[in-house]
Amino acid sequence: MTSTKKFSRRSETRPDEVLDAAMAVFSEKGFAAAKVEDIARRAGVSKGTVYLYFASKDAIIEAIIERAVAPVASGALPRIAAYEGDPRQPIAMLLRTIGTLLSDPEKLAIPKLFLREGMNIPAIADIYRRDVLDRAIPVLVGLVARGVAAGHFRPVDPELTVRSIVGPIIAHVALSEVFGIRPADGLALDRLIDNHLEILFNGLAARPPEPGP
Amino acid sequence: MTSTKKFSRRSETRPDEVLDAAMAVFSEKGFAAAKVEDIARRAGVSKGTVYLYFASKDAIIEAIIERAVAPVASGALPRIAAYEGDPRQPIAMLLRTIGTLLSDPEKLAIPKLFLREGMNIPAIADIYRRDVLDRAIPVLVGLVARGVAAGHFRPVDPELTVRSIVGPIIAHVALSEVFGIRPADGLALDRLIDNHLEILFNGLAARPPEPGP
Amino acid sequence: MTSTKKFSRRSETRPDEVLDAAMAVFSEKGFAAAKVEDIARRAGVSKGTVYLYFASKDAIIEAIIERAVAPVASGALPRIAAYEGDPRQPIAMLLRTIGTLLSDPEKLAIPKLFLREGMNIPAIADIYRRDVLDRAIPVLVGLVARGVAAGHFRPVDPELTVRSIVGPIIAHVALSEVFGIRPADGLALDRLIDNHLEILFNGLAARPPEPGP
Amino acid sequence: MTSTKKFSRRSETRPDEVLDAAMAVFSEKGFAAAKVEDIARRAGVSKGTVYLYFASKDAIIEAIIERAVAPVASGALPRIAAYEGDPRQPIAMLLRTIGTLLSDPEKLAIPKLFLREGMNIPAIADIYRRDVLDRAIPVLVGLVARGVAAGHFRPVDPELTVRSIVGPIIAHVALSEVFGIRPADGLALDRLIDNHLEILFNGLAARPPEPGP
DNA sequence: CATGAATGAGGCTTCATTCAT
DNA sequence: GATGAATGAAGCCTCATTCAT
Structure with missing residues (x-):
């Protein structure tokens, strides 16, 4: 009652x-x-x-975003930004954290909504960019740049390499959520990340794959 | 007259x-x-x-899609599907072709529209999946699988690896087109693909980076 | 049909x-x-x-006003403005014209509406002021001023005297239309104007009422 | 406590x-x-x-009116009604009293509100008519009628002449308050009343302005 | 007495679709 | 074929009023 x-x-x-x-x-x-x-x-x-x-329907979606985005700033980001040493570990940690997050359909719904509506409503894209991307991307770029500088990584372009780090996850989610294309055994985000990290870290590794005779 | x-x-x-x-x-x-x-x-x-x-507004967008999607089947895909030998070449070719295509704003508009509206209108996503993805993905999966079988690639999961191949491009376009985040010198899709291919091919290379003693 | x-x-x-x-x-x-x-x-x-x-409900009332107000400019006003000689005649003519106009309920409805809504919607008052009052008042003021200068009228303040010319008609219409107060024999606008003109013209007459012994 | x-x-x-x-x-x-x-x-x-x-929003405005209207009956009206002799004096007094009253913006707001809302809400007009106009107008009519009977005034129609007495003030306030049209030096209600009274009393004066030969 | 969160009927406006010309 | 005036369903939003606290 x-x-x-x-x-x-x-x-x-x-x-x-x-x-x-x-x-x-x-x-x-x-x-x-x-x-x-x-x-x-x-x-x-x-x-x-x-x-x-x-105040309006628009204000509702903006409030959703603000609420969802608030925790991002105080999350794992600061720790990653401050990380010293081989950047592989924080990158792997970040991707696995994202993987776990996105496995929860309720959490997954948030970036899906952002993407979906951000494409039509610039104001939403702006909020997401300002509050999430503008914070997260520089951290990753810095990580890669330091990895290169410290000799852990090949001399790649840090800014562009960030697309190589997160792109496969985006592609996977897009294929799954927008087009309904999934591996036979479900979303399998964990397996995707494993497969991706193996390629990525080998691809970034400083030592050229063929040292020659 | x-x-x-x-x-x-x-x-x-x-x-x-x-x-x-x-x-x-x-x-x-x-x-x-x-x-x-x-x-x-x-x-x-x-x-x-x-x-x-x-007949209706919906019919218009469906017609756009049908028209845009038709040439895909008869494009480079068959040649790639039939390719024998080291898959690196067709993969690179494919990505560079895509890169050239997406550099034309008018061409770029098409997948953007698909993504944008596919998220809200399942019928659109269905058409795109049926006519594009269901054709293109198996070709790529087969290419990777053959690369693995022939010893060109490490033993990766072909299905998941496809996400690693196209994901960075998707991420790059999404960042640029949805969120307005671009490298300092413009879209730079060519540079992205170069950077991506270097990481990707090194990452996929059969020889482990560190043979050890 | x-x-x-x-x-x-x-x-x-x-x-x-x-x-x-x-x-x-x-x-x-x-x-x-x-x-x-x-x-x-x-x-x-x-x-x-x-x-x-x-485009909107507001636009409708503005269009009503524009339409009603258009004829004013091209009406009797220019002739009155150009009048030479004793201003009594054009003033009487003007008031009688107004009287005839306002006797038609359909015509009367227009200024009634202006007054009614102008009080609540400044945009309406503005239009009415701009298109009607700002044209009509200067003509009347000029008429009175010339009457004074030519010795037809006592040395009254032309601007304020305009209120004395039109005020009784406004009062009559307001009493009748807003408060339902009418002379026993109906609206009697003609009689009002006669009575008003007699007082007005005697009141304005140059010769003082009492020439002395 | x-x-x-x-x-x-x-x-x-x-x-x-x-x-x-x-x-x-x-x-x-x-x-x-x-x-x-x-x-x-x-x-x-x-x-x-x-x-x-x-009980309702309507009840509020009715209460405002009742409260504002109550003092009117017991004001200057009885004295004026009882006045004997040349009516010019009480008329001038009445107009000057009104002029003083209306110079106080807070007091002016009351009739303005009546007019404004009376046009849309008949109940308000009714109250105002019943409690104010039905009391004040007969007093003025009587005053004029007695002025005519006693030979102070020309043989005007008392009922209609009341419109000539109060009309200019109404016109002046309407122009000022509804349309924002004011003499160069402000509201100048005092000057208006002076100008008006001079015309009015000369106009009403028993002796015709031009006795003729 | 006093509060202010909650209600819901009702208004303005938009726009995909129809059809007389 | 082509037009564009006309339609009307549907949605967002406002605000006077109610009532649990």
């Missing part, structure tokens, strides 16, 4: 509940096709209540 | 002109935000004429 | 028909309370058609 | 505070555009409290 009543009153958690509902609805139907009423119904409130907390 | 008007009827090319216009408009504003009127104006015809050739 | 059909097609007169309908609805219910649907129904078209011609 | 709070409850004056706030908000934005929340915030109470004292 939690709430058959017309007026309940739970202001503290409401905004978050609305965001949860919105996340679910946006993931299912996409931003454009999602009706504010759907979100309200899903959150168990009225349309008016949604507008009590968010 | 076909017509007294300045421009005679050209009903044979009309549908294509409409598709060109639609492509341009969809690329600029996205499918949802594009109005049929925009497309008509761009094509220099009336709204009614658009509906003369296409 | 003028039009039981769903699609009729009479583009040339449509905008005016919509304005007529809007005028009627606004007069009845006021701008705020009038629904676009009311206007559409009254005009015998669909809501969509209204938006075909007018 | 009425309260530990900084401000003790003052329920006796609360309704009046709400009405003051409402008056201010209505004057600024008009009745329709004023939100109950605005009124509450201005009054320093919650929306719920407003509804504690007033």
